[in-house]
Each structure stands twice: as structure tokens, then as C-alpha cells.
Amino acid sequence: MEKILASKMRKSILATATSVVLAVFFLFPGSLFALDNVDVGKLEHHFKNRYGVYLPGGFTVKVVKVKDSDIKGFKEGGYQVGFPDGRSRTYPFFVSRDSRFLIMGSAPTVKVDEMEETGVEGMRRGFLATEGGQVPILVSGDGKTIMVGDLENLDADPAADTARKISLENVPSKGDPEAQVTVVEYSDFQCGYCARAANQVADFLKEYKGKVKFFYKQFPLSFHKWAEEASIASLCVYDQSNEKFWKFHDAIFEKQGEIKVANAKKTLEELARGLGVDMKKYNECVKSEQAKRRVASDMKEGKSIGVSGTPTFVVDGFVISGGANIKAIRNAVDYRLSLNSERSGR
Structure with missing residues (x-):
């Protein structure tokens, strides 16, 4: 801490x-x-x-x-x-x-x-x-x-300035839209710490069901050679279904160790096809400049609030870096929930 x-x-x-x-x-x-x-x-x-x-x-x-x-x-x-x-x-x-x-x-x-x-x-x-x-x-x-x-x-x-810089429109999400606390993750599909965090976040969201709304942002690091390709692919899946995005998200992290630059395109296509994604729309999307711009926009936004590595989490505008530190995220969420409780009790 x-x-x-x-x-x-x-x-x-x-x-x-x-x-x-x-x-x-x-x-x-x-x-x-x-x-x-x-x-x-x-x-x-x-x-x-x-x-x-x-x-x-x-x-x-x-x-x-x-x-x-x-x-x-x-x-x-x-x-x-x-x-x-x-x-x-x-x-x-x-x-x-x-x-x-x-x-x-x-x-x-x-x-x-x-x-x-x-x-x-x-x-x-x-x-x-x-x-x-x-x-x-x-x-x-x-x-x-x-x-x-x-x-x-x-x-x-x-935290207001940081929160205002984060766009939550058209972003993969989980949890109750009316939940009191907002958590945003900036992540990289090729990042080992992000893969570890994915499992921990899943347990965390079950524990805080109804209390937290969770959003996923793309932040592929430049030295991860297939990370951007995966980010683009995930957004193209998301455009068809938020639910399928999360299944695609989990599948990429599960196969992370098997994915190489040489087989990334094929592997991502197979994962998308296995989820029943419309492959014509998917292929058109991954080739589009718009998909690339969306990833670049997430990265620019992240850098504007101080994100430099992954995973980085933001709890109600408070940036929590340092890898997959779910304990710190829990502490932050608990504090924000207690603060909201105090305010509602006044």
C-alpha cells in the first residue's frame, strides 16, 4: 500500500x-x-x-x-x-x-x-x-x-478532472449501470500482469455485484507486437456484442502464451468465429482505420491521466497503477462506497 x-x-x-x-x-x-x-x-x-x-x-x-x-x-x-x-x-x-x-x-x-x-x-x-x-x-x-x-x-x-477525461461511451462494460462506483481498466492483451488481473477482476466483480460498474479500455504497449492487433479485434467483436467481447477477452488471455505474431491473425479469427461472430463484418472492421483510431484514442486518453503501464485501474477518477493489485482496488472501492454511504446518510 x-x-x-x-x-x-x-x-x-x-x-x-x-x-x-x-x-x-x-x-x-x-x-x-x-x-x-x-x-x-x-x-x-x-x-x-x-x-x-x-x-x-x-x-x-x-x-x-x-x-x-x-x-x-x-x-x-x-x-x-x-x-x-x-x-x-x-x-x-x-x-x-x-x-x-x-x-x-x-x-x-x-x-x-x-x-x-x-x-x-x-x-x-x-x-x-x-x-x-x-x-x-x-x-x-x-x-x-x-x-x-x-x-x-x-x-x-x-478526482473530477481525471473522471471527466475518461469517455465511457461505446466501451465494453460489466456490472450494474446504476452502481455507485465506476472502475475503468486500461489493459494490454499481451501483458502477463493483465492476464493475471483478468482472473482476479472476475472474482472481484462477483464479490461486488451490484456495487461496481466496470469498463475495459485498450492500452496495447508498443513492445508487445500483437497486442494492438488483439485490441482492434476485440473492439470489432464488441461492436457485435458486449457479451461476446468478454468471452473473446477471456479466450485471448487463456491462449496468451500460445499466440505469436505469426499466428495472431489466424488465432483471433478462430476465437471470433467460435463465438458465432459475423465474420464478414468482423473482417471489414479489423481492416478499417476507424478501429485503429479507437484504440489510439483509448491510449491517448490513458496517457492524459497518467497511464504508462498495464494494467492500470481508475476508481471513480483515482488512478491505481502498480500491476494487478486487486487489494488496492478493493480498498479504493470500499472507501468510495463508505463515502457514498456517509453522504446518503446526511
Whole structure:
């Protein structure tokens, strides 16, 4: 669980060789620290909503060492996390005095030239170029202090932007369409971890019947030479029947070890034919540019929300990577269900 949280924080804050502390961030209601005009309840609610799906039970958190910072308009402090095994660790943060913005991490000093205004007094935004892409940075108004990270709006739903980027129209699905929690998988038919996940997901959906609606997205990795062909074929089967798609999906993973580039086309055709698919329509579809564009669209969408490997799952807009980690998905779903239960009980 800590590894998953560490991965999420690295993507959120994207540490370089600075002193920014990135790993697992937890928050739990209970902090009673008065931070000038900062609304601690709002701060805690934001973190609970932002990171709650990744939190295990039994941890404790309290705000410590809060003091004025060198950045105008912000306080600095730390979240002291107590883990169930007795360990503890403190993670630094900055919070604006008006209780609107939070920055996780410490403040290394770096010089930058061009920055843009954020709308927050004493804070400008820019980017540093790295091998992994652009790293968001924030710079104090006087240009003397820089932090690796970005502003998080405490008034916004942290997963809403991710959820909005995911199209669920004309996508293979399972489960109750009215279920409370939405799970999306980005997968690759040639991926060994995805094959393992397929079996686990089947059991998971039985366990959460009526509670989860599940969607399958295509994300064939470039080094898997027949994966894209399988993705295209699966969508052509889906166009004829959602039910047959899932049977085709299961059959590909069952035969994954037998499929090679040389026999992929024939094997996929045989599997489709065995399901009673209209082969004329199927063959026309697999040759079409439209089918290829649909796969490319899924991949572009996945990359836009941070998908880089498979399988990657998204639970109500919260991205869970790290392979076939069904335990993490269960924790996320359980949390979202409990949150919905709390809301309905109000």
C-alpha cells in the first residue's frame, strides 16, 4: 500500500534531486491546530477526499511544527503519520492563509526565468524540463524560493478532472449501470500482469455485484507486437456484442502464451468465429482505420491521466497503477462506497 501511495505522490509532486519529500501521504480528521485563517476542517476534508482511496486502516495523523514560512501568504508545517506497525514519519506541507491552496513538499531554492501568475498572492507557476517530462514548480513572488509541485484547489473535487477525461461511451462494460462506483481498466492483451488481473477482476466483480460498474479500455504497449492487433479485434467483436467481447477477452488471455505474431491473425479469427461472430463484418472492421483510431484514442486518453503501464485501474477518477493489485482496488472501492454511504446518510 505504501508503494502505491508513494507512486501517486511522485506523480502529483514529481520530485527531482531536491529535498522535497515524496512518498505516502495520509490525512485523517483530528487535527486541532489553529493556523491563522486556515480552515483545518476544510484542509482535512480535502486530503480525505483526495487520498482516501489509498489509505489503509489503523493509521493516525496530526499536524505538527506549524510556523510562518518565507513565502508570503503561506504557512508551513508537517503531517505526522503514525503507521499501524508503530512507525511514524512527518511529511512537510505549505498551506495558504486564506485556506484555498495546499502544497505538499518542502521548498528547495532554484533560479528560474519565466513564470506565470497563479492568481495567488506571492506565488507564480512554471515548469522544469526533465527526462520524464515537464515538472511543475512554484516560485515565491520575490523569486528567491522555489518548490517542486503545483497548487491544489481545496474547493475542487480532486478526482473530477481525471473522471471527466475518461469517455465511457461505446466501451465494453460489466456490472450494474446504476452502481455507485465506476472502475475503468486500461489493459494490454499481451501483458502477463493483465492476464493475471483478468482472473482476479472476475472474482472481484462477483464479490461486488451490484456495487461496481466496470469498463475495459485498450492500452496495447508498443513492445508487445500483437497486442494492438488483439485490441482492434476485440473492439470489432464488441461492436457485435458486449457479451461476446468478454468471452473473446477471456479466450485471448487463456491462449496468451500460445499466440505469436505469426499466428495472431489466424488465432483471433478462430476465437471470433467460435463465438458465432459475423465474420464478414468482423473482417471489414479489423481492416478499417476507424478501429485503429479507437484504440489510439483509448491510449491517448490513458496517457492524459497518467497511464504508462498495464494494467492500470481508475476508481471513480483515482488512478491505481502498480500491476494487478486487486487489494488496492478493493480498498479504493470500499472507501468510495463508505463515502457514498456517509453522504446518503446526511
